[in-house]
Amino acid sequence: MMKPTSILLMLCLQGIFAAPAQTPAKKSRKPNIIFIYADDLGYAETGPYGQQKIKTPHLDRLSREGIRFTQFYTSTPVCAPARCMLLTGRHGGHSYIRGNYEMGGFPDSLEGGQMPLPESAVTVGHMLRSAGYTTAAIGKWGLGMQTTTGDPNRQGFDYFYGYLDQKQAHNYYPTHLWENGRADSLRNPFIDVHRQLAPETATAQDFEAYKGTDYAVDEMTKKAIGFIKAHQQQPFFLYLPYTIPHTSLQVPDTALRQYLGRFNEKPYYGQQGYAPHAYPLSAYAAMITYLDTQIGVIMDLIARAGLDDNTIIMFSSDNGTTFNGGVNASFFNSVDGLKGLKMDLYEGGIREPFIARWPGKIPAGKTSGMVAVQYDMMATFAAIAGIRPPANDGISLLPEMTGRLQQQAARKYIYFEYPEKGGAVAIRMGKWKAVKTDMKKNKNARWQLYNLETDRGETVDVAQQHADMLPEFDAIVKKEHRNAHIREWEFINAKKD
Numbered sequence: 001m002m003k004p005t006s007i008l009l010m011l012c013l014q015g016i017f018a019a020p021a022q023t024p025a026k027k028s029r030k031p032n033i034i035f036i037y038a039d040d041l042g043y044a045e046t047g048p049y050g051q052q053k054i055k056t057p058h059l060d061r062l063s064r065e066g067i068r069f070t071q072f073y074t075s076t077p078v079c080a081p082a083r084c085m086l087l088t089g090r091h092g093g094h095s096y097i098r099g100n101y102e103m104g105g106f107p108d109s110l111e112g113g114q115m116p117l118p119e120s121a122v123t124v125g126h127m128l129r130s131a132g133y134t135t136a137a138i139g140k141w142g143l144g145m146q147t148t149t150g151d152p153n154r155q156g157f158d159y160f161y162g163y164l165d166q167k168q169a170h171n172y173y174p175t176h177l178w179e180n181g182r183a184d185s186l187r188n189p190f191i192d193v194h195r196q197l198a199p200e201t202a203t204a205q206d207f208e209a210y211k212g213t214d215y216a217v218d219e220m221t222k223k224a225i226g227f228i229k230a231h232q233q234q235p236f237f238l239y240l241p242y243t244i245p246h247t248s249l250q251v252p253d254t255a256l257r258q259y260l261g262r263f264n265e266k267p268y269y270g271q272q273g274y275a276p277h278a279y280p281l282s283a284y285a286a287m288i289t290y291l292d293t294q295i296g297v298i299m300d301l302i303a304r305a306g307l308d309d310n311t312i313i314m315f316s317s318d319n320g321t322t323f324n325g326g327v328n329a330s331f332f333n334s335v336d337g338l339k340g341l342k343m344d345l346y347e348g349g350i351r352e353p354f355i356a357r358w359p360g361k362i363p364a365g366k367t368s369g370m371v372a373v374q375y376d377m378m379a380t381f382a383a384i385a386g387i388r389p390p391a392n393d394g395i396s397l398l399p400e401m402t403g404r405l406q407q408q409a410a411r412k413y414i415y416f417e418y419p420e421k422g423g424a425v426a427i428r429m430g431k432w433k434a435v436k437t438d439m440k441k442n443k444n445a446r447w448q449l450y451n452l453e454t455d456r457g458e459t460v461d462v463a464q465q466h467a468d469m470l471p472e473f474d475a476i477v478k479k480e481h482r483n484a485h486i487r488e489w490e491f492i493n494a495k496k497d
Contacts, residue, residue: 030235032311037241042321042334054285058296066357067366073373077349080114080142082318087123089378089392092417093480098489113165116144125156128237131387139241142166146181161223172250173212188212193248196270210275244291247325248275249283256286268326280326312358320349339458345426415480423491434473440491
């Protein structure tokens with residue numbers, strides 16, 4: 001009997017590839033770029049990074065046929081600012097958006113999105129569109145509603161489909177998604193995914209109330225397929241920020257069944273936020289496998305269109321595994337023994353998977369220990385497109401990917417800054433990781449220092465033994481920090497009343 005994921009893949013491809021294979025499209029003048037972005041996916045939640053309980057065969061293949069980075073970081077440990085820094089090439093001390101600044105509420109009537117990108121922002125969409133690319137963002141935006149300067153169609157993307165408001169993305173069965181500024185109605189009633197159930201009275205039917213008909217992830221994949229097919233004769237950039245596995249725990253029953261009975265699990269009633277689920281461990285595993293299935297659909301489409309050799313596909317995530325919503329990071333060894341989770345500048349909150357595949361350009365089966373970060377993507381995309389990037393804080397990773405190591409730019413450190421959860425900064429410099437936390441209470445908080453070469457779990461603070469290094473970290477913070485444009489995010493040079 002076929003597994004549900006195999007059936008799903010066949011259904012996704014049925015009709016799309018029913019016609020005989022056509023003559024491969026002529027190679028684009030510039031390479032196509034696809035960047036797939038998971039949501040709250042931990043460092044070790046996929047097969048290429050050692051996951052044992054969750055199956056990700058398509059990511060396994062992506063890694064086998066490309067390069068896997070083992071010391072790659074998100075720019076900051078939560079959703080909206082990570083996306084801003086990815087798209088603008090700026091680190092946490094320079095980025096316009098530095099936290100999840102909410103502009104509305106959860107009900108449809110209060111949908112207001114997050115703080116928008118300013119009109120002056122220069123994104124990778126702007127950059128690549130100016131270079132002749134057709135650009136699309138399909139998935140979760142979180143950088144402003146369609147009525148603001150953050151509208152993705154005003155921020156360099158010819159096409160957008162998905163969630164504009166991150167809070168709406170807590171529900172995988174929304175009443176609508178957005179398509180180029182217009183609401184696309186789905187066959188789902190409004191679901192209050194933050195409504196808890198009472199453990200003593202909850203029934204199987206109560207859990208069913210958190211399900212709908214149209215699964216948002218399926219709608220995103222359909223639109224991604226349509227975009228690729230429509231633009232396969234010209235260079236395109238597809239930014240594909242899926243919402244999986246960010247809670248709520250919601251996944252089609254066909255995907256859930258493959259994990260039922262594998263784990264010793266108890267129902268989750270919503271006591272830690274987000275939607276309840278009768279089988280939370282199975283649901284979480286199924287969501288990641290469902291994400292993997294979408295990646296397989298995209299890979300197969302690119303191959304069938306004859307675009308493999310002229311398309312680079314990259315995969316990463318915005319931050320580490322979450323700590324709520326019924327997710328059990330310990331059970332899945334989600335961060336592989338690293339310290340911290342989402343919202344932390346410790347390794348578990350910011351170290352992420354990064355895989356890139358480009359047949360004929362990137363050697364297969366390669367592993368890189370290069371220390372790199374998502375704000376490098378603007379420079380990397382520019383190098384792939386053969387253009388000069390606008391001003392940014394990153395370096396191109398293309399030489400490392402393609403094995404032209406003599407051309408790889410070097411840098412001394414990577415800088416992180418995060419104003420929420422008490423305010424924190426971090427600096428990765430060679431084998432050293434320096435961290436300051438709770439800076440809103442004490443902006444002169446002491447440095448913690450870890451040797452990641454011998455202590456990847458950041459368990460032994462060696463700052464006292466290397467006190468001579470600490471002034472250099474202070475100087476880096478002073479150099480890299482620009483005051484934030486809103487008071488809530490300014491904790492380094494904060495003025496007290």
